[in-house]
Amino acid sequence: MTNPRVATPDRAARPAPAAPRSLALPRFERHALANGLRIEHAERCGLPEVSLHLVLECGAGAEPPRLGGLGELTARLLTAGTPGRDAMEMARWLDRLGVGYRATAGYAVGAVSMHFLSEVFDEALEFLAATILDPGFPEHEVERIRRERIDEIERQADDPATVAGLATIAELYGDGLYGRPVAGAGATVSEIGPEAVRDFHDTRYRPRGALLIACGDLDRERLLSAVEARFGAWSGEAAPVSPPETPEPRAKGLILIDRPGSAQSEIRVATVGVPHNTADHHAIIVANAILGGLFNSRINLNLREDKGWTYGARSSFRFRRGAGPFIARTAVETARTGPAFEEVLREIEAMRTAPVTADEMTLARNALTLSLPLQFETAAQICGKVSRQRVFGLPDDYWETYRSRIEAVTPEAVQEVCRTYLDPDRLTLLAVGDAATAEPTLDGLGPVDVRSAS
The missing domain is CATH 3.30.830.10 (Metalloenzyme, LuxS/M16 peptidase-like)
Incomplete structure (x- = not known):
């Protein structure tokens, strides 16, 4: 018996593309604690991973212009020690859990993002609570992180792309919020001390106005119970950071x-x-x-x-x-x-x-x-x-x-x-x-x- 002849594909012709994939998003459920902390959760099984994203109204628009960079510096200092652990102990805790942790600040909001295996969820949430509710902001750590930031600014002055970017926004927006670098300038960062950091944290890191987004291998009951236990006693309100007025665009030669x-x-x-x-x-x-x-x-x-x-x-x-x-x-x-x-x-x-x-x-x-x-x-x-x-x-x-x-x-x-x-x-x-x-x-x-x- 002979095998039927199989047609040889034309390898000079590009195959037709497959139909576009549809976008299938998990359904997020919305909840809130009594203290005003909003929670959005989507259970996503299949991989033993969880991501948390805590959004706070603590961007550069909430800081005094003379202390530009205060929001960014505060974010960098969240893991620099609590009353019970110094910066090295916090780092070892994070490494032991294998947790990815990143804190940033933009013009309007700041955010803390975490990614970890679902089996360490409870301790990862404990770590998040320690950094948000009880950071110590020790003076020597504030000085160290501030000095690092000033060094970054000085290095950026040698980068023509950064110089061009900063000069461009200053021309467009002048002294307005968007005319300033979100992480501050050398003159403003130099003025930031421990008390300014503590005051900013006390004012802007508050549950009413904050949003916790959770996605991954985590059911609703476990999430809400753990968040209530860790964050239920948190109190206070941070008003939304309002957008700045829009300057009239005009050519400047x-x-x-x-x-x-x-x-x-x-x-x-x-x-x-x-x-x-x-x-x-x-x-x-x-x-x-x-x-x-x-x-x-x-x-x-x-x-x-x-x-x-x-x-x-x-x-x-x-x-x-x-x-x-x-x-x-x-x-x-x-x-x-x-x-x-x-x-x-x-x-x-x-x-x-x-x-x-x-x-x-x-x-x-x-x-x-x-x-x-x-x-x-x-x-x-x-x-x-x-x-x-x-x-x-x-x-x-x-x-x-x-x-x-x-x-x-x-x-x-x-x-x-x-x-x-x-x-x-x-x-x-x-x-x-x-x-x-x-x-x-x-x-x-x-x-x-x-x-x-x-």
Whole structure:
């Protein structure tokens, strides 16, 4: 008997893609303790892991401007000792449990994230309670962490990309909240002492206003019983951090920060953007993907692939409770500073004056939606996404409807948001580089304000 002949596949032809995976999210149940601590929980069996995400209204917007960086410094000090354990004992406790612990502060909120095996849940929650309810903030640890932070700031002053980023937000927002680095500047961090840290913690680390998100191999009864036992006696309220007023975006000419001897110029084209929860949010996301949010975006294909002037060019709208910035950024050989500005501005103007192509729309939609399920694979990822929804007041179905809303964006909507938010008369241009080489390339871009980097 002979075997039937099997057709040989055409290996020169690309296989047809599979149907897009649907986004299946676990269902979160909402609870609250009597003290006001809100809890959201989703049981997710299959892997013996748990992620916790505690969100607190303790961002930079809650700190005095003269003590900028206080929220970040407080977050870094949470594991630096309790009345019963010093910093080394806390570190050994964490290592023994095998727990991932991270505390951060943003402009509006701070967050403590933990990830661990479900079998150590009770002791992991005990560790979380110790750091949130009873941190000691010993003077020598405050001094050590403060010194580390000042050293970081001093090192960042030697990084032209950081200098460009900080100078850009200062130009856009002035003395406002978003014009300051979220982790503070050298002059403000130097003023922070133990009492300031303790006062900030006493005021902002409170249950009413806080949210605990839990996802993983953990049932509701076990979670609620343990949280009540550890956090039930916690008391107080922290009011939400209000967004700052939005400054009127306006062009400020071209600012050139002199960094003698730099082989490259860091380039920024920026303006005041929009809050996260804005009506044309999804159109803005698609527009930015086409302009500078993807590798195949217009400014990257122009400056990197066509011109060969840079390793990469990107843009982003930074969504916050208030109007965060839009920033297009790249780094080019210093002699290409002016031409690079011209190309970025030309690409922005093209987005404003003509609809994008069907191929660009397809690429952007696919890039933004087909990878979405990969962003919800782990308990930690899910907690982070839910946290984002709650912090910015997004609808409960934000992620479930994300794909359909992105796919509903039209080329005309993309053009309209570019017209609305990327007005050339409101763009700030800034470069950090060797002024002697860069300035002669800037003819035609308007008056140049040359400043010292120091």
